Amino acid sequence: MSSLPGTLIKTGEFQTHYIEQGAGEPVILVHGGGAGADGTSNWTGCLPFFAKRKRAIAVDLVGFGHSDAPDPAGFTYSQDARNAQLIAFIEALGLEKVSLVGNSMGGATSLGVAMQRPDLVENLVLMGSAGLPTPVSTSLGAILNYDFTVDGMRRIIAALANPHFHATEDQVRYRHELSVQPATRAAYAATMAWVREHGLEYRTEQIEQVKTRTLVVHGKDDQVVPVTQAYKFLELLENSSGYVIPNCRHWAMIEYPELFSAVTLDFLDGYR
Numbered sequence: 161m162s163s164l165p166g167t168l169i170k171t172g173e174f175q176t177h178y179i180e181q182g183a184g185e186p187v188i189l190v191h192g193g194g195a196g197a198d199g200t201s202n203w204t205g206c207l208p209f210f211a212k213r214k215r216a217i218a219v220d221l222v223g224f225g226h227s228d229a230p231d232p233a234g235f236t237y238s239q240d241a242r243n244a245q246l247i248a249f250i251e252a253l254g255l256e257k258v259s260l261v262g263n264s265m266g267g268a269t270s271l272g273v274a275m276q277r278p279d280l281v282e283n284l285v286l287m288g289s290a291g292l293p294t295p296v297s298t299s300l301g302a303i304l305n306y307d308f309t310v311d312g313m314r315r316i317i318a319a320l321a322n323p324h325f326h327a328t329e330d331q332v333r334y335r336h337e338l339s340v341q342p343a344t345r346a347a348y349a350a351t352m353a354w355v356r357e358h359g360l361e362y363r364t365e366q367i368e369q370v371k372t373r374t375l376v377v378h379g380k381d382d383q384v385v386p387v388t389q390a391y392k393f394l395e396l397l398e399n400s401s402g403y404v405i406p407n408c409r410h411w412a413m414i415e416y417p418e419l420f421s422a423v424t425l426d427f428l429d430g431y432r
């Protein structure tokens with residue numbers, strides 16, 4: 161795997177990297193927060209499907225992929241910082257309204273933008289989303305306690321995907337090599353330290369005030385964020401519908417890219 165050709169754009173004090181394919185209504189895909197994650201590795205399988213119907217933009221969160229990774233000595237890798245980055249990114253692109261599709265930490269970030277700037281968000285898709293108090297399972301522990309080794313990366317991928325999914329050596333190497341870049345490594349350590357201290361949850365009253373049209377997608381066998389969290393989001397988000405995928409863990413967009421893309425695109429086009 162190699163990074164798809166991307167673009168850097170200034171978002172506040174640092175540069176944000178993104179890749180995009182297709183034309184039409186803008187849909188921003190926001191990757192999860194595991195080591196080595198970025199727009200390319202999370203969304204390569206879905207981009208061709210999205211690009212047929214939308215302007216699909218896959219962003220790299222601060223400290224991930226090819227976005228800047230500011231020195232943790234002078235930058236706090238908080239959830240607010242990722243929310244602010246995504247808002248600044250939408251505005252830097254000159255977009256008035258977008259749909260956001262967020263995976264896990266990317267879901268928490270998309271939800272945070274819908275809370276802070278509902279004017280910017282047309283539709284919200286939360287996939288395996290963080291944002292609620294989540295027990296630290298062995299699988300989540302593999303992410304939080306990553307040791308920057310290739311075996312550690314294999315443990316992360318095994319934690320994220322269903323056993324029937326076999327990551328290629330290329331996928332493992334791509335993510336591992338990104339994760340051990342000195343600035344990215346320091347940013348990831350700081351990000352996980354912040355998550356261990358603060359969690360990735362919002363208060364229920366914050367979630368309840370989100371009225372954005374939302375689709376909650378979750379793997380029924382998710383070992384990182386249990387499927388019960390999806391039911392909780394459906395309860396709290398009054399304008400939400402859900403789609404639960406059997407025989408699927410945390411990586412619905414990688415385990416079932418065509419199904420995930422079809423369900424999401426039909427939702428974005430108002431068919432669901």
Ligand SMILES: O=C([O-])C(=O)/C=C/CC(=O)c1ccccc1
Pocket residue numbers: 191192193194195197202263264265266290300303320355360384410411
């Ligand atoms: O591709 C990935 O790295 C990915 O999907 C990771 C998801 C886990 C995630 O974002 C997360 C990180 C910290 C705490 C809870 C959740």
